[in-house]
Amino acid sequence: MSVKIKDLAKQLNLSVATISKALKDSYEISPETKQKVLELAKKLNYTPNPYASSLRKRSSKTIAVVLPEVADSFFSIAINGIESVAYDKGYHVLIYLTHESFEREEAILKEFQSGRVDGILISVSGETINSDHIKEVIAAGMPLVFFDRVCEDVETAKIITDDFESSYNATCHLIKAGCKKITYLSTSSALSINNKRMEGYIQALADNELKKTSENIVSCTSDSIGNYKIIYDLLKKKNRPDGLIASVEKLTTPVYLVCDHLDLSIPGDVKVISFTNLQAALILTPTLTTVTQPAFEMGKTAATVLFKSLEKRNYHLNKEITVIPSVLTIRDSAT
Amino acid sequence: MSVKIKDLAKQLNLSVATISKALKDSYEISPETKQKVLELAKKLNYTPNPYASSLRKRSSKTIAVVLPEVADSFFSIAINGIESVAYDKGYHVLIYLTHESFEREEAILKEFQSGRVDGILISVSGETINSDHIKEVIAAGMPLVFFDRVCEDVETAKIITDDFESSYNATCHLIKAGCKKITYLSTSSALSINNKRMEGYIQALADNELKKTSENIVSCTSDSIGNYKIIYDLLKKKNRPDGLIASVEKLTTPVYLVCDHLDLSIPGDVKVISFTNLQAALILTPTLTTVTQPAFEMGKTAATVLFKSLEKRNYHLNKEITVIPSVLTIRDSAT
DNA sequence: ACATTTTTCGAAAACGGTTTCGTAAAAAAA
DNA sequence: TTTTTTTACGAAACCGTTTTCGAAAAATGT
8 A cells, every 4th residue: 555664664774763763854863864764755655644653642733623613704714714824833623513512512522532633722602501521621631722602611721802892892883873772683692702792782881871671682593584583573663773783794684684675774774783704794785884803813823822732741721811803894884 | 641442451351352342342242241341431431542543444534625715605615514424424524725726735635645534525726737636646545526626637526516507597697688798707717617617608608699709708816906906997998898707706795896886887787697605695785696506515415425435345436427506596686 | 971153252463653772883082 | 992972773662443363161053
């Protein structure tokens, strides 16, 4: 089959030990033999068996990225950031999708006890209330860093964006633009990001002396048809809101659709701000005011932090939280 | 560190061989010992070392997915399809991005000679003219299936969409809607999908007795600012086209932007059809007529075909080409 | 009762590298 | 010249499983 160290050894009348050391440029090997080995290796197209070396070295040079889904453009972009630094570091990246299922997330995390990966990058599912499965894998000595969707009760590195502030600012912007009744369209209530954003929204209402009733916060699901209906019902009420904060990207489409179907003008009747990374925000009518997360940057620094802990033996992933600010881009939908 | 077979063996006074067999439910082991082993394994939270077993079994239970990028929503969705079947089959998926670079694609493919993966799913980069690196890995016995962006001169399974027909139909639709001067906005000329789409477009012109000049086909790049400029110049000309086919998703935004900036009405002045999977097509103004590829399905069947060849020893990935039709959704931008 | 088959298990050799440790020869120091 | 050090390499153990093969014990047949 493929050529192995033993084959090289035989052809050069050297031992496998010597070949192995020569290939890693060990000081124990003379320059001449090193060159001979390298030459033959290239000639025979030798590629080391990663499983053999991972087994012996007890390190796999691969990390796991576990995500809810790649539907959201945030995660798509984040993957690019992660992969770019992984490739530079010579690491391989395994991808796992939880599909927002807690059981699946548990099963995936448990598999990591096997040593398949050296470290984990994770953005938790919307169902993840309990974090025992994560604590467990960390306790087993596995470096893990959260990005975007974190578990607040787990002490490890986290790369997040300023959810509270950006939501606060977005809400303030709506208020300054004249909104009196702003509704927050929420997603999974288990999600850290959702709660932070919600708190920012609430704080902004409070700071501007706007009353907040329970009706001000509307829970959406992951079912797109259901979301359409929820938003439709919301905007059909006589005392409908005059401002909307769509806390996740997937809520943008139903909001615009419903406004169109109900003949509501954006921003005339309702002003809209959405958390999204969609480039299409530029070409919507009206153009969409967005809070865009630094997806690429977040993926990149999450990976960077993880690799730092992988490379330094005694470097510990403490509770260091890296906050990379989102940017609020004001466009026509909220003016 | 983690618990190994040897530990189980010691505790139960059995040999490692027996444990190993018991764990895989071998007929050689009595039901009683099997149960004892299973119980202890669960109790001690035993997870087999994948590298040891991959080394011994010479199979890794992992596949590689190599993509140009995850920016395009097509690939995002395709990944979901791939992962869903991989997970069901108990396979792991490694992801590699070429960033549209041929050298990087070569380097990645070469790495696969090592046996790190059992099979490969690939959508080639826009720079890939030569396919030797792919033929090489196939010749080494590695199952490989193309999806979406294929190399036509490589004989293996391919999962594609009906690029020619869908482009033909899209073009005919523009013609029936009254367009006389339709421009095809092309992407990498090395790409199979681009060429098929271009041919479909050309054929449609021919069948409808529309003349095709070289100006009818405009090459775009991967630089978004550059693309804006190209399209801007195109639509500013006095004899500008009255119909546009955007052959890839990323061209949608600049087209809409330019029309807005030049005060051109869609579909009044220019009618537009775009190849895209963006859900936002629904909420653009005007709503966008799209050719949407069955991204999830394509990823899913690509993976399914690959797994079939992995599971059946003598099943060969021949030149079987699976075509999954795109769907042309007519909306306001082209009526 | 003995011969034969079946059941159930263990010893040991893989898989393909890495790493420790020992050692002969060459070079340097004495 | 002798002693010490350095250089350059090899033997063998090891990583944790899987798998082949042999063999005792139990079951079955005659």
